[in-house]
Amino acid sequence: MTALIIILCITLLIIVAVQIGKISELAQKIRGEEEVEQEANNRSAYAMLLFLVAFMVFCIVTALYYRNYMLGYGPHESASEHGGRIDSIFNITLVITGIVFVITHIALFWFAYKYRAKKGNKVLYIPHDNKLEVIWTIIPAVVMTILVVGGLDAWNDIMADVREDEDYMEIEATGYQFAWDIRYPGADGVLGARNYKLITATNPIGQDWEDVKNLDDIKPDEIVLPVGKKVRVRITSRDVLHNFYLPHFRVKMDAVPGMPTYFVFTPTKTTAEYRAELKNYPEYQVPALAEEPNGPKLWEAFNYELACAELCGSSHFSMRKIVRIVTQDEYDAWIKTQNSFYLTAIRNTADDPFSGKALPIEMEEIKNEVPSGTSMGTDTVPAESIPVDTLNQDQK
């Protein structure tokens, strides 16, 4: 019904406009072409000026209104180490392009207004001016050089992979239609081998259980990272392209099937710290859910989020995961509560190549007297503590 009304209104307006058009043509005939044209020309010239002013005001007002969403400003400050550099290059570019934008628009619309046709006007015959043209070739060239140098300096630092001797942790994110699968390397600090042919309903990313490095790998359903620790995310995909996108951390990288990619970053603010900052802004003092006016405020409900930024099919827009940044102590406590995926879901099932054999990882547990009849110990024992050769011999 509303649609019908809107369509009717639009039709009506078009008919009205056509009538206005016809009438103005008639008026032109009656009142003499030149006079009418001169008047219309002046009106358009003033409109140019008016538009210039209105447009500039619009730009400034909206920019101020949305300033709290600007990169590196207010609550939208980056939560990662490299993010600050992106934000500042963004802002430098914003200032430079902003100046160019304002100057060129003033020139464009002001000249249009100033040099509107008047009877008997003499135009300037200036086909070119080499000096001027050289100047306005060189200035942009110099500015671009500055931006390129600054940008690439940051780019090469940000995109550099970790060095062997560096202190970092590695996690893995695997995109699939339509969610993310997160894997931590467990106590050995190494992600186990994968083979996509091994993927089944119980083994969603095709971990190779013969590789003992897999036995302690953890698969939590959120990303939890200690603040201040460099993390290398190994990014993979199981089916189509996805993109590992952490807006608050200025992290973005495609997930490509058959070709693992990576992004290295260091979180600088815990979730709690970020919330505390948001608290200072009135727009975050409102209830998070309109239906629950007494529920948590927006700032309290804040969470870092992982999104997908590469079209991957019909539910592309819903690949959400929560990211929590915590202190090192909190992280240590959290990781203790996480169980090895192998021990939880694979151990002693048909998929378990060690089925029926005692694994050193479990012996350790028993020694530690973890009160657990099953293999689901709360303390995962590093698979590294298993002498790997022994294990392999076991198998043969």
Added chain:
Amino acid sequence: MATLTKIDEEKLIQEQGYNDHFHDHHHGDKYKSNFITTYIFSMDHKIIAKQFLITGMFWAIIGAGMSIIFRLQLGFPEEDYSWLRYLLGKWIVLDEAGVGSLSQEFYYALVTMHGTILVFFVLTAGLSGTFSNLLIPLQVGARDMASPLLNMMSYWFFFMAGLVMFISLFVSTGPFSGGWTAYPPLSALPQASSGSGAGMTLWLVSLVLFVVSVLLGGINYVTTVLNLRTKGMSMWRMPLTIWAFLITAIIGILSFPVLVSGFLLLILDRSLGTSFYLSEIFIGGQALDHVGGSPVLYQHLFWFLGHPEVYIIILPAMGIVSEVLSVHARKPIFGYKAMVLSILAIAFLSFIVWAHHMFMSGVNPFISNFFVLFTLIIAVPSAVKVFNWIATLYGGNIRFNSPMLFAIGFVSMFISGGLTGIFLGNSTIDIQMHDTYFVVAHFHIVMGIAAFFGMFAGIYHWFPKMYSRFMNDTLGKIHFWGTLIGAYAIFWPMHYLGIAGVPRRYYSFDTFDTFRHFGTMNQFITVAAIVVFALQLLFVVNFFYSIWKGKKVTTQNPWGATTLEWTTPITPGHGNWPGNIPAVQRWAYDYGKDGREFISQIEPLAEGEKEH
């Protein structure tokens, strides 16, 4: 006034012009034998231009209409769209309460079709096809294109491409829905998305037909410009429109074949089980056999065309705008040589910047260094063009009619959108901006709206040449101001969305806390889009109304322009000039020289007069 009278002009053409004996050969006028050969399978470049234009307009309405439907879903997700079932059938899904909404799959199909249709059918065929055909022979002084037959085929291949794409809208699994860039594996695997089945096959067939059309047209444009220029029309005397069409055609010939080879490998992957783009994929409960391919390879091939393609779209608009600004400011275009050189520089650079679309694709970040450098270098010739357009206005005697208004609007749009390119071209900033609404704002302003403005400027300006009537100028002004303000209202706010991190191609923003706070803005954008769409309908009404009822053109050269098309009769017949082809004596921009309002290109240099 020292302008030439019609009689003088005739005399000049007969005395100085070139007799190619055209009218001796074509006595019986075999071209006009019946309705079908005159209007449908016509080989006359002027008719073919109109065919491109009107087909382009048809697609523009379809493509823009699609955007209105998906904008409704984005702006007002809560509304009931069950009334759209009459149009879209099963693609409107009803929830338990009977509230209809656009299905996710079809939302993406609409976005994909919108992009494909506008980029290829409207802004490539509808823009370059129309004006290259109309203006190249008329402005270089040729009877017709070098090969009228290829020219006709170019249109009909375009028509077939459109037909196949149109059919794809109605297949039961839906049209292709993986984005206009059609990245595999999504586009390669029917298991990945229902649109990647029959819809994608038709999409590929359609675009291959389309490329054939572009190549046939392009070869013709290049040949005509290089070989059929009239006596005296040296390259440096060509109007900037012709330079733009020539370079556009060359870029197209060099880059579209690469797209076809990219498509060919995709077709092989889809149908013969090859693994060019596919590797280690588990989908639909099954591990596929493909190993060793790379989806990134497709992206290289696609963007090797894709980036030049955006210049294929914008260069003709730039040419048109240069011409229109100069004619209606009654002043020579400022820095003609610099304008030509910057077109050449942009064309050359456009081939070595493609990977700026792939900074975040997993290519080696070291390689990106070069692409950042070349990409930001493109900003220099672009800036030169902008400064020259502005300088053209300086000291002019500006007539604000519809074509001029759109030309000025073009410059504004090109500035706004070009400047955001500088953010995106800087890979460091692109980490955050890639695949957000910032990119959507960038390319709609710099390419979408700017190219449309160039097209409108051209249509209003050359309508008298096409149909011997004027379009209504008052309606044109309403169209212009509404579209200028409306287009900024749609796309300016998208910058803020992008800066806030909101990704593009999201069916709904509600899943994420970070992205969901812009409901009002999204509503505003949708309303603005509906208004702008309605204004384009007004343009269409004006267009068709004016064909039959517009004010008649009574003089041969209504704008007082220097170029050759205005030396033809008001309604030029086949062969364009009734007698000899005029000879060219000077460049195309003698406006306001020696106190004269304009001097036609066919007027010989006076005693002691220097050419600009």
